[in-house]
Amino acid sequence: MTVATERKTFAPGIEALLRELEPGSDLEKECFELFQNGDYEGVKSMRARNLDSSYFRAMSYVCGVVGAANPASPTHKNLGIIYAEAANAAADYLKEKCLKRLSESYSW
Numbered sequence: 696m697t698v699a700t701e702r703k704t705f706a707p708g709i710e711a712l713l714r715e716l717e718p719g720s721d722l723e724k725e726c727f728e729l730f731q732n733g734d735y736e737g738v739k740s741m742r743a744r745n746l747d748s749s750y751f752r753a754m755s756y757v758c759g760v761v762g763a764a765n766p767a768s769p770t771h772k773n774l775g776i777i778y779a780e781a782a783n784a785a786a787d788y789l790k791e792k793c794l795k796r797l798s799e800s801y802s803w
Contacts, residue, residue, distance in 0.1 A: 703731055703733075705761065706764055708760070708778060709757060709760055709761060709764070712782065712785055713757070715785045715786075715788075715789060716750065716754060716757070716785055716788065718750070722741070722745065723750050723751075725741070726741045726750070726751060726754050727754070729741065730754055730757065730758065735758035735761065735762070738751075738754050738755055738758050739755050739758060741754075742754065742755035748788075749784050749785075749787035749788035749790075749791055750788045752784040752787075753781055753784035753785045753787070753788055756780045756781035756784055757781050759777045760774065760777050760778050760781050763777050763778075
């Protein structure tokens with residue numbers, strides 16, 4: 696018997712970011728799970744311990760987007776800026792993954 700796990704859903708812009716940020720490593724999977732469980736401080740803590748990773752930078756910004764999306768949040772006025780930073784970090788992560796794949800395929 697297979698039990699389907701339900702994933703919390705977010706606003707379309709956040710969902711778009713999460714689609715791009717598919718975790719690869721075990722640490723990235725742990726970070727994604729923390730995010731799914733609403734442990735945004737845990738995500739930010741992982742970011743602080745992995746400063747060289749675009750994945751953790753992006754996930755930390757996504758946490759900021761979730762908070763800023765609330766109109767009552769004091770950071771709501773910065774939602775566009777925070778979203779743009781999350782998108783740029785996600786793009787950096789995808790670029791790093793692509794370059795790694797291409798480097799591994801070099802065989803001359």
